[in-house]
Amino acid sequence: MDNTLFKFEKEVQERQKLICAKYGAIYYHTPVTQLLGIATQTFAAVEWPINGLRNPIQSEQSSNWYIWAGEQFSDTADFFEPMHIFHLRDNHPKILDYLGLPPGWRFLFVGDDHYEDVWFDESLLRI
Template sequence: MQAPGSSAPTDAQKTICEKYGLPVQLPDDMVAIALASLDQSPIYGTRIVLPENGTISWFIHAGEHSPSPDFYQALHATHLHELLPQVVNYLCLPAGAKFIIDRAGYEDVWLAD
């Protein structure tokens, strides 16, 4: 995984962006992840436009989404390599991008309207 604050995405991150015809956008240092959902499938990721004074643009969960205010926890992006390595290659997708992947190789990436 590219180090937070690094100016260079990995080859795998660039490949995902190229595959879907999307520009590379370096990730923020922090992500929001639903830790209690990580044993479920599929895995969903949504990147929003970083809010003013915000620190998180990626929201990642597995299985069913919950509207509970404590569904997501803030986590330094470097921990994804240990907790959910499947998502690391998607972190350079631009704001507005969404992905769904599963542990059997399914993958879908698109830009939200």
């Protein structure tokens, strides 16, 4: 990892630890070089809320985070596209703050400071 990416990851980790502390979750290191699944087509209309859920980790390459905008997501095979986490800094930097939550956690937010909900969903661990 180059020095710029390393510095970026350290900055993100501090914000992630704050979110984990706020909601009583154990911080789970998530390298910015890992992949996540993102429904990029749902962001085109700038729909709210932004949603994320984390399934159990299945490989070292994937964070098993799934991110989408809007009320619902589709279960079609092509709904989520793989993306390296560090690419979120360009278009969706606030999402980065939640990615230190461990598997089984979800988040939802509207705007930068309008509404935020973070919770543990045990059903995500039974996938």
